[in-house]
Amino acid sequence: MTEFTRRQTLAIGAAAFLTGILSGRTAVQAADPGTLTIAFNVNLPSFDPTVGPSAVNPTIQAIYRSVFDQFIGQKPDLSFEPGLLTEWGWNDDKTKVFMTVRDGVTWHDGSPFTAEDVVWSLERAAKQETGNPIQFIWSTVGNYKIEGNKITGDVLRFDPTFFKWMAFLTGYVMPKAYYEKVGADGFEKKPIGTGPYMVDEYQGNAFLRLKANPNYFGGKPAFDTVIFKFVPDTTSRVAEIESGASDVTLEIPYEEFDRLKAKDGLAGVATPISDIGMLFINNIDVMNDKNVRLAAHHAIDKDAIVKRLLKGYGVPIDTLEAPEYLAYDASIKVGYDAEKAKEMLAASGYSTDKPVKFKIQTTRGFKPKDYEMIQAIVGMWRKVGIEAEIEVYEIAKHYELRAADQLAPAAFYNWGNAIGDPTTSTGFAMFGPSPHSVWNTDDLDAMIGPLWGEKDEEKRIAGWKAVSKYIAEQGYVIPLLQYVQPIVYKSALKVTPNVSGALQPTLVSKA
């Protein structure tokens, strides 16, 4: 046997190292056609899709939906479809729920998926100690009974959105037997689901590698391997797609989106998603004057903001209901009218010489052009007789102030609503008792209150439209725009945009 001296070993090592570099094992290797690499904009903090802050992060649902399945599926246009449940609904008097569990599904470890998994997941989600942020919905049904693949349950408190949440945040079926065997820590280290992809390798803050689930009930996925690279820095994401190191990326500046999609070998899609930009109005100080509130709304030229600041990538809105949402009412308009704003302010004794003064809070860089948008709005307000002082804060400070109801008279925020129900947009944003609301007055609460448990769906939606109309007439909030999500990808691929904003690998295919 040949023996090497230390010097020879080092020399061989150095030679192999250099050979490796020179032989072209470099960064940008030819992409394996069976691999899809996504330069993703956020890190994956936790694999459990039902607990903690990451469970309510809409962007991360793209990963969760790859590994797990939801009780009820959701199409890219937000409409619902069978998931692990093939049938669901209430009885006539809405006192019971029924569900049918899909047959022939297996977990990633090969064990069969059963109705017990569904009931265990629902009961676990309903327990406060589990830490499910949507526990208040899951706890509205209980006393589940299983007969074969049929499940029934008692409605403990009717909530019309119960089944809709089954396709939204935390609405995932977890593996009962496996979870009980390995515990929370074991599940974080080796998670399994029933989804189209199986976890193969995970390096926090670096990447997640998934392998296709050959037994997936929805058919074999288009790619054998999917890699999510966690690249939170925008410049680096642009470089990832431009260099060819990644196949798809999202959430990049609109200027870069326009530039990249024009390049050979790249394509882009930008469509509105269920995320809106808005100004919360707090019922304090000058905001108790209806003229001031409405003048502030009429003075904002939303079209100009979208066109000039967002390069046309945005949809101006006048209510908290985007066009894709269930209770959207196109007839509700507030409209840009600077003269009307001046008249309203004059009626309350304000003018450009004697402006009404208040503070407006905003984040800077949390959403595209957020600070610039507020600067533009403050400029528009100045022309009609509103002098607003801008305060920039971190998003964490916003949450703290909002929870304590201590926001400034006006505050910028964005609000997502991937099930498109009015309760999860207008409802939680405007109902006084909700910890997320800012405007708290009895007149509005009296209108919203009865709608939470309304069993007649037509009446419920009509009620929410009436609420939106009333809010617009009173100026209790200033909706600004619906965001557009830019996605850039290699032109050899086809990407189906998802209104929910979740860039799921199953929505990417070979062109």
Add this chain to the structure above:
Amino acid sequence: MTSLSLLNRLAMALITLFGVAVIVFVLLRVVPGDPVAMMISPGASEADIAALRAHYGLDASLSVQFAVWMKAILSGDFGTSISLHRDVLELLAERLPATLELAGAALVFAVMLGLFIAVFATLTSRTRLAPLVDTLNGLFLAVPDFIWALALVLVFGVLMPVFPLSGRINPDVQEGFHTQFFLLESLLTLRFSSLVDISMHMIMPVLALGLPLASIITKVLKQALAEAMVQDYILLARLKGMSRLRLVLQEALRNAIGPTIALTGVQFTFLIGGTVIVERIFAYPGIGNMAIDAVINRDLPLIQGLVLVFGAMFILVNLASDALVAWFNPRMEG
């Protein structure tokens, strides 16, 4: 360094670490951003919010919270991360090696480059190359690490895509490491393909972190060498016919290296601080990258653990540099 002085330094280090713990604990509770406010569900009642606060131990007074935390720390329990749902100590043990390897590589690179340029500048101090060397060094010094990082991304990531842009290792590769010291493990186990891959991923972050430090080393060492080169013993050696290169390397460098090591130690702590942004830009999975997420999510147990680790690293680096200085120049010990 004597045993007594070493014990003194260690005692001081522990006191400093305790001070760091107090400051970070108080600061995190004074600065805006309530972690509970970020977790409140839309349907939460006042009781739900109070329960959530109690669950994370944030309902007690500041002094009680601190006492509970310190007691846990002393028993080796750093708590559970709010956002990652995992033991903080386990997370730190998992991510720290990546940062240590990156910072270590950047230090080695900076020292070698700084040493080379300083010696080269001394040898060419009276030639036309001198202003060029000074300008180049000035450029390295003037540009901060994160700007280097962005510039490198554009040049070597996009214009000439030579190096990987993100991560620590190629995600396509099945490696199966037994430790988190990927670079060291692949070197010791002679897995050269892994070694190449990991090194390629480190090149740009190492350059971004190392170039500013290299310029500082150059600046200090060059000045120290210039002072040493006019000393009598150098003149004597020159009269004996020693070449200029040997004069610099064998005589002047030995005396000039002391202050450079001391300064390098201090600057290395800044380099470790710089890993936070640089790791973020290159999506490098170290504690710096994790620190940004922890701050965004107001993950108090994780932030506290991270700050303690950063504090301990700073203290250890300073101790090590002091020991090195004393070793090079025993007269400096005191």
